[in-house]
Amino acid sequence: MAESEVRPDVLAALRACRLWHSASEGSLISLAATARVLQVARGTFLAREGDVAEGFGVVVQGTVRIAHVAPDGRTMTFEVAGAGDAVGVMAALAGGRHPATIEATTPAVVAWMARGALLDLAGTDPGAARTMLVSLARKLVDLTTVVQTLSLDVPSRVAHYLFQRSLAAGRATSEGLEIDLGMRKADLAASLGTVPETVSRALARLKSDGILDVRGRTIVVFDVGALARLGSGYEEG
Numbered sequence: 368m369a370e371s372e373v374r375p376d377v378l379a380a381l382r383a384c385r386l387w388h389s390a391s392e393g394s395l396i397s398l399a400a401t402a403r404v405l406q407v408a409r410g411t412f413l414a415r416e417g418d419v420a421e422g423f424g425v426v427v428q429g430t431v432r433i434a435h436v437a438p439d440g441r442t443m444t445f446e447v448a449g450a451g452d453a454v455g456v457m458a459a460l461a462g463g464r465h466p467a468t469i470e471a472t473t474p475a476v477v478a479w480m481a482r483g484a485l486l487d488l489a490g491t492d493p494g495a496a497r498t499m500l501v502s503l504a505r506k507l508v509d510l511t512t513v514v515q516t517l518s519l520d521v522p523s524r525v526a527h528y529l530f531q532r533s534l535a536a537g538r539a540t541s542e543g544l545e546i547d548l549g550m551r552k553a554d555l556a557a558s559l560g561t562v563p564e565t566v567s568r569a570l571a572r573l574k575s576d577g578i579l580d581v582r583g584r585t586i587v588v589f590d591v592g593a594l595a596r597l598g599s600g601y602e603e604g
Contacts, residue, residue, distance in 0.1 A: 373399040380427040383451030389494035402478035413469040420458035429475025443560040525569040527598030544588040
């Protein structure tokens, strides 16, 4: 199929996908030709936890959340995917069931493709296969980090997040290291497997211990070392 016969926005999203960035242009055009383009409203479930993993998607526009919803209603967010990000790939490759729910968190456009198209890409394009192997290995390492973080209590999870945020986006000021939370408190709570009220209490505890100050969504960190120790689950005796 010629490039002119596929949607330009879908092809652009596939080109931007890190999962197979070494794939040939011909392979991407062939993959795009198999896509069923879904235009969905916020709150639409693309797949529910436990569904048979018959396909996977690439976000073309908007954002999509991959999360586990506990029986008590609490949500644990594993990842928020944006344009050019693939979702449901590991489950599709495994040929089992989706281990998490995939939900649009904004109005979104998603290119949804059958599991067979992914297997064909890996089998016919060695460059794509190598890149997919490395990318999926990195995802596994990231998920291991999530599991390790969940073994900590909530204040330590918050400290771990703030420490990582300090390294990635901290701004030095005369008072300390200034960071933005990077997301709404409700979204942060979901990513840490808890509720907003518990995050607020954890922040209040860190503030009362003199480690940081909370100014709306802005956090001023006075003691980065203390955050690092708490975030690793280690406190000096």
